[in-house]
Amino acid sequence: MNFDAWQEVFEVLRRNKLRTFLTALSVAWGIFMLVVLIAAGNGLRSGVEWEFRDDAMNSLWIRRGKTSVPYQGHAPGRPVTLDNADLEAIRREVPGVERMSARYHVWGGTQVSRGNRTASFELRGVHPEHQYLERTLMIAGRFLNDLDVSERRKVAVIGPAVKATLFGPTDAIGEMINVRGVNYQVVGVFEDQGGEGELRRIYVPISTAQLVYHGGNSVHQILFTTGAASLAETENMARRSREVLAARHHFDPDDRRALPISNNLSQFKKLMDVFDWVRTFVWVVGVGTLFAGIVGVSNIMIISVQERTLEIGIRKAIGATPRSIISMILLEAVLLTSLAGYLGLVAGLGLVETLRRHLPENDYIRNPTVDVRVALVATLLLIGAGALAGFLPALAAARVRPVVAMREVTA
Amino acid sequence: MIRLRGVNKSYQSGGAQLQVLKDVDLTIREGELVSIMGASGSGKSTLLNILGLLDDHDAGTYHLADTLIQNLGERRAAQYRNRWIGFVFQSFNLLAFKSALENVALPLYYQGVPRKERNRLALEYLRKVDLENRAEHLPSQLSGGQKQRVAIARALIARPKLVLADEPTGALDSATSLQLMDLLRSINEQGITMVIVTHEPDIAARTDRTIVLRDGRVQRGAT
Numbered sequence: 001m002n003f004d005a006w007q008e009v010f011e012v013l014r015r016n017k018l019r020t021f022l023t024a025l026s027v028a029w030g031i032f033m034l035v036v037l038i039a040a041g042n043g044l045r046s047g048v049e050w051e052f053r054d055d056a057m058n059s060l061w062i063r064r065g066k067t068s069v070p071y072q073g074h075a076p077g078r079p080v081t082l083d084n085a086d087l088e089a090i091r092r093e094v095p096g097v098e099r100m101s102a103r104y105h106v107w108g109g110t111q112v113s114r115g116n117r118t119a120s121f122e123l124r125g126v127h128p129e130h131q132y133l134e135r136t137l138m139i140a141g142r143f144l145n146d147l148d149v150s151e152r153r154k155v156a157v158i159g160p161a162v163k164a165t166l167f168g169p170t171d172a173i174g175e176m177i178n179v180r181g182v183n184y185q186v187v188g189v190f191e192d193q194g195g196e197g198e199l200r201r202i203y204v205p206i207s208t209a210q211l212v213y214h215g216g217n218s219v220h221q222i223l224f225t226t227g228a229a230s231l232a233e234t235e236n237m238a239r240r241s242r243e244v245l246a247a248r249h250h251f252d253p254d255d256r257r258a259l260p261i262s263n264n265l266s267q268f269k270k271l272m273d274v275f276d277w278v279r280t281f282v283w284v285v286g287v288g289t290l291f292a293g294i295v296g297v298s299n300i301m302i303i304s305v306q307e308r309t310l311e312i313g314i315r316k317a318i319g320a321t322p323r324s325i326i327s328m329i330l331l332e333a334v335l336l337t338s339l340a341g342y343l344g345l346v347a348g349l350g351l352v353e354t355l356r357r358h359l360p361e362n363d364y365i366r367n368p369t370v371d372v373r374v375a376l377v378a379t380l381l382l383i384g385a386g387a388l389a390g391f392l393p394a395l396a397a398a399r400v401r402p403v404v405a406m407r408e409v410t411a
Numbered sequence: 412m413i414r415l416r417g418v419n420k421s422y423q424s425g426g427a428q429l430q431v432l433k434d435v436d437l438t439i440r441e442g443e444l445v446s447i448m449g450a451s452g453s454g455k456s457t458l459l460n461i462l463g464l465l466d467d468h469d470a471g472t473y474h475l476a477d478t479l480i481q482n483l484g485e486r487r488a489a490q491y492r493n494r495w496i497g498f499v500f501q502s503f504n505l506l507a508f509k510s511a512l513e514n515v516a517l518p519l520y521y522q523g524v525p526r527k528e529r530n531r532l533a534l535e536y537l538r539k540v541d542l543e544n545r546a547e548h549l550p551s552q553l554s555g556g557q558k559q560r561v562a563i564a565r566a567l568i569a570r571p572k573l574v575l576a577d578e579p580t581g582a583l584d585s586a587t588s589l590q591l592m593d594l595l596r597s598i599n600e601q602g603i604t605m606v607i608v609t610h611e612p613d614i615a616a617r618t619d620r621t622i623v624l625r626d627g628r629v630q631r632g633a634t
Contacts, residue, residue: 004520004526008520011508011509015508310504311506314504314506315506315517315521316489317463317465317492317498317504318492318493318498318517318518318521318565319489319490319492319493319494319518319521319522319569320489320521321485321486321489321490321521322485322486322489323486324521401465401466402465402489402492403460403465403466405465405498405500405504406456406459406460406463406465406500406577
C-alpha cells in the first residue's frame with residue numbers, strides 16, 4: 001500500500017467531514033461499549049473472587065446433622081456426632097486430603113478478661129492446619145502447632161479486635177488472658193480477610209478446648225482442603241467421606257441431611273460459571289453494538305459510492321483498474337473504522353481506568369480492567385470490521401461502468 | 412490506427428433487442444483528425460464508447476494500433492485506456508476536489524508514477540494549454556474554456572496514441588469553441604490521432620474528414 005493511495009483516501013475523508021464524523025462515531029461507540037462492558041464483567045468477576053478470598057477455595061466442610069431416614073433399626077431424627085477418630089478415618093480412607101482440621105466451638109459469647117478489661121468473644125478449638133483453611137494471616141507471634149495440641153497447652157491465638165480491646169497498643173505476645181476462669185497465654189495475633197466475626201475470634205488447641213469445656217472426644221466440624229483435585233474429584237471425596245463416617249456412626253451413606261457437606265469449590269465454580277456466561281453475553285452485546293456500527297459504515301459508504309458514481313466512472317475512464325477502485329474504497333473503510341475504533345478504545349480504556357481509580361470500594365465491582373489481549377483482539381476486530389464494512393461498497397464501486405463518464409451531461 | 416470491420420452492437424431495452432450499430436466498417440489512419448456526426452440516436456455515442464474501450468462490441472473486429480480488441484476484461488481495458496487513449500468530455504469531468512494540477516496528473520497516478528514526477532509533468536502539460544498560472548486552482552474557480560483545456564492536458568499527459576473527444580465544445584460559447592478547436596488542431600499536428608464527436612457542422616468542418624452515422628450505419632466517410 002503506497003503513500004499516494006493513503007493520501008487519496010485522506011482527501012476523500014476530509015472532503016466529507018460530517019459523513020466521516022457520523023460514521024466514525026458509530027464505530028467508536030461500538031468499541032467504547034465493548035470495552036466498558038468487558039471491564040464491567042471483569043469487575044463483577046473480581047468482586048466475587050474477592051468475596052471468596054477469605055476461605056480456601058478448594059475445601060470441604062463437614063457438619064453434623066440429623067438422620068432423615070431409618071437405618072439399621074434406628075429411627076430417623078437421630079443427631080449424628082463426630083469425634084477425633086473420624087479425622088484419622090478420613091485421612092486413612094479418603095485419598096486426596098491435603099490439610100485438615102476439626103473445630104470445637106464454645107457456643108455463645110465467652111467472657112474474656114485481662115486485668116480490669118472484660119469483653120465477650122468467641123472461642124474456637126482447632127488443629128494447626130486450620131490456619132490454611134481459613135487463610136488466617138499472622139501479624140504477630142505464631143499460630144497453634146502440633147505440640148500445643150498434643151500437650152493440651154493453654155495457649156491462644158487472638159484476632160485483632162480481641163487484641164485491641166484487651167491490650168490496646170501494648171504487645172500481647174506472652175501475656176495471659178482469662179477465659180471464664182481459665183488462663184491462656186497469647187502466642188499469636190492474626191488478621192483475617194473475612195467479616196467482623198472473624199476478627200473477634202480466639203483460637204485455642206482443640207484438645208485443650210475439649211478438655212476444659214467437657215467436650216470429650218467430640219468435634220463440631222471437620223474441614224479439609226482437596227489440593228489440586230478437580231470439581232468431580234472433590235465431589236467424589238465428599239461422597240467417600242460420607243460413606244466412611246456413615247459406617248462409623250451408623251447412618252445411611254446416602255442420607256445427606258445426616259451429614260451436610262459443603263464444597264467450596266463447587267460453589268465457587270458455579271459462580272464462576274455464571275460469570276463466564278456474563279462474559280459471553282458481554283461479548284455478544286458488545287460485538288453486536290460494534291456490528292451495528294459496521295453496518296452503519298457500510299451503508300453510508302454504499303451511499304457515498306453512489307454519490308461518487310461519476311467520480312469513479314471518470315477515474316475508470318482515465319485508467320483506474322477495478323482493483324485500484326476496490327482498494328481505494330476498502331482502504332477508506334479500514335482507515336475510517338480503525339481510527340474511529342481506536343478513539344473508542346482509548347475513550348473506553350480511559351473511562352475504565354478513571355473508574356478503577358475513583359470508584360469507592362464496594363461489594364460488587366472490584367478492579368474493573370481490560371487486559372492487553374482484549375485490546376489486541378479489538379484492534380484486529382476493527383481492521384476486519386473495516387474490511388467487512390468496505391466490502392459491499394467496494395464491490396458496488398467496482399461495478400460502476402466507465403461509460404457513466406460519457407453519459408453524464410451537465411451544463 | 413483504428414480499423415472496424417462489421418462491428419455490431421445491440422442493447423437489451425425493456426425486453427426488446429435494440430440494435431444500435433449495424434455492420435460498421437471504419438478506418439482511421441494514424442495522425443488523422445476525424446469528426447463523427449449524426450443525429451441523436453444514430454449510434455455515435457455507442458461508437459465512441461467502443462472506440463474508447465469503455466464498452467465492448469458484440470460482433471465484428473476492432474483493431475486499435477494493430478492490436479485486436481477482444482474480450483479484454485476490465486483490467487486490461489483500463490490499462491489500454493490509460494496508456495493509449497486520452498478522453499475529452501463535453502462536461503469536462505474534472506474531479507471537483509482536486510486542483511487543476513492534480514487533475515492533470517491523475518492518469519499518471521494510475522500508472523504508478525511518483526508524485527513529484529507526475530506533478531512536474533502535469534505542470535509541463537498545463538503550460539502547453541497555457542494554464543500554468545492556474546495550476547493550484549480548483550475546477551470551480553476556472554471558466555468553461557479553461558476547464559476544457561485542463562481536461563485536454565489530462566488527456567495528453569499519458570502520451571496517448573488517440574484522443575477521443577465527446578462534444579468537446581458542447582458546453583462552450585462559439586468564440587471559446589473556435590479557440591479550443593485551434594488547440595485540438597495544433598495537438599493533432601504534433602502527430603496524435605484525434606476523433607471528435609460533434610453535432611455542430613462548424614466544428615466538423617474544421618476536421619480532415621467527417622464520418623456521418625445514421626441509424627447505426629456509416630452513411631458517409633468510412634475511410
